[in-house]
Amino acid sequence: MKTDPAFPNLFVVDHPLVQHKLTIMREKETSTSKFRVLLKEIALFLGYEVTRTLEATTREIETPVATMQAPTLAEPRLVMVGVLRAGLGMVDGLRELIPTAYEGHVGLYRDPKTHEPVEYLVKLPAAEERVFVLVDPMLATGNSASHAADVLNTHGVPDSRIRFMALVAAPEGVRRFHQDHPDVPIYVAALDEKLNEKAYIVPGLGDAGDRLFGTT
């Protein structure tokens, strides 16, 4: 995993397989069905890193040879929260990795003029002492990401129990998010160059929701 002193708490998963798959996703000719499969596969790789710091405990089991205290994930269960709608494509991968995780959704859309997030749905499991993984493929302006983390804070989840997982980030988005939530680690497959005047990530991959669902 790559880190950058300019962006503390940003982790770029620079595994060659992740980078290979991301390159195919970026190509404009890549079909929706391929895009969907690749997004899910990359989410599995990122999820492996995001969950590295989860607490483990032990339980007694019997192997065919002996009794042992074996490691197992500690309770309570993790929660993955997809930011609708593109987040759903990455949640598919996380769900495969941790089938026992609970799942929440935050529905936001970006006002096309102001680029500010507008909230239309919040459904979350009880906060308890759970770790919440926020999932949104494109960390562009950081407005939606920051708003989604605010929603979790209001729900009773402190920043210390939030992780953010994205596919591609822009430096502007990472800066903005970490201004508001400096203690939330961000895991991405790539940190791109910049945002354009329409707040799209450059070089990016276009509109992740449209490419995932085949809309225009």
Ligand code: URA
């Ligand atoms: N959202 C997207 O889907 N793509 C971008 O480049 C920026 C925001």
